[in-house]
Amino acid sequence: MSSDNDPAELTIEDGRIVLKGRLDAKNAAAIWSRALKAAEKGSTLDASGVTYCDSSGAALFYELQKQRGAKIEGLPEDARGLLKPYADADFPKLGGGKEKHEPAATSIGRVAVAMAGDMREQLVFTGQATVALLHGLVNPRIVRWGDMWRTFETAGVNALVIVGMIGFLTGMIMAFQSTVPLQQFGVDIFVVNLVSLAMLRELGGIMTAIVLAGRSGSAFAAEIGTMKVNEEVNALTTMGLDPVRFLVVPKLMAAILVTPLLTIYANVIGIMGGLMVVMLFNHPWAAIYNQLVSAVTLHDIATGLIKSFFFGALVGGIGCLRGLQTKSGASAVGDSTTRAVVSGIFLIIAVDAIFAVVFWAIGF
């Protein structure tokens, strides 16, 4: 006796295809390609031995009958019912131009247009944000200072430990690595010059900005992005409130304010780390101090600080922009956050390079 749970069986008897047993998703999968191969136009299929048929089985019958032109005899009652809605419907042919290969030129063009569009958006956003920022400075009453200070705290105060640790270790490593070769020439006291100038002019600012891009730029993008996805940004717009003024300006102000402060802090800690290593190599404190004072000028401090204002604006601005560019869907916020960090770090380095050339050209 055949029970309801017999697996489907496909045999070929005198040119007739005979199907038997239980035709569910699992069994249909097992015999699918064999059934298609066996069926030619006009061949006959005997399905009277099928004990159970679900929609995978029905799909198989549909495929054999409609697509391959096979004749089916003894179709069980349940399959007949399942197939009824498709009696006069044709399954659209697969691969119908859905995944067309586009020529290289088209792809390059499309990417270029997208990049130009992104650049334009950045430019427009820079303009909007600058206007909103200046407007806020002229009319301090319209700035949401509460948001500003909250961001100041999360982006600044809460970053003190990580910025300090990175600064300290960088100073130490730099001093350590350069002491050994400089010792061979007996000039290892100049490690003080190296560490302090490198920290003040470049590393302090850049490292702080990168930490900020990773910690806060991403947070800005995620926060605004989530608001965008939840239509909160639309709610602001329909209330007649400018999202740039409402969301961007407080964050931007906080970032511009906090980055130089963090940079000063990172500089001090970094130089301390470096000097500590120099002291470990038996240099008296007085010599180190004299070396430091003679090496560092106000210029060096100023260069680093001027840049850090721009870094702050950059990190805050790009974070907010990526947030506002967020599209819909579950992965959109993640994309925006990634883009905020990646383009933030890239722009920090690019702007630093521009500053290096400009400072050199004007002899600063």
Add this chain to the structure above:
Amino acid sequence: MAEQKNIIEARNLTIGYDENVVLKDVSFEVRQGEIFVILGGSGCGKSTLLKHLIGLHAPMSGEIQIEGRDLVSAEGDERQEILTRIGVSYQSGALFGSMTINQNVRLPLEEYTDLPENALALIAWMKLRLVGLEESGGSLPSELSGGMQKRAAIARAMALDPAVVFLDEPSAGLDPVTSAELDALILRLNETMGTTFVIVTHELPSIYAIADRVIMLDKKKQGIIAEGSPEELRDHSAEPFVRQFFHRQSSEEEAQS
């Protein structure tokens, strides 16, 4: 057909969250091929009961059997097998936003069967045609209207030919016309595919239109206060609240029309 076979049997079910008991010692069964509606005022535990029936939460005590297999104690492969026999369409649709409608419907088929590519595409198309969405397979859920999302969710719930499909407030947030179309779809699926439906809803018109049997839950009594066809409950229930529920709403509708 064995019309009287029970698909779901709930026996002496006590459910709730943490220490709060929502329903106490509840027993009922859902028969094969019927449209079973769970009814009740807000906060009476309809959705909680549904979440237990589909295995998202474990009951405090009692048994839930789906096709004769115990869902509560099942683990691993056995549990997974039971879960492939049920389909759920959530209140919001819960379609995966990053996948097209087609991919949403195909996902359970891809994960649970070894069907070749063209078979997957064909079955997905067939399922979408059942709910009238075969043209929208390439769209993302966000590009569809609320009613279409609900229908796509039903298509996904039915992808593996489940024995029973659970619908959590299918007509929530839909206009009366769309909601009536959804009712017609449920009836059609029930007829052509023989699928059993368990539906949580408060829409009186759709209860009359589709329900074979209704249970009504009550918050104070923490249990079932009425069971039967909607007409029976309306006309013959001993519980005043049940009659009130059916009559007051329907008399209001009469007044409006």
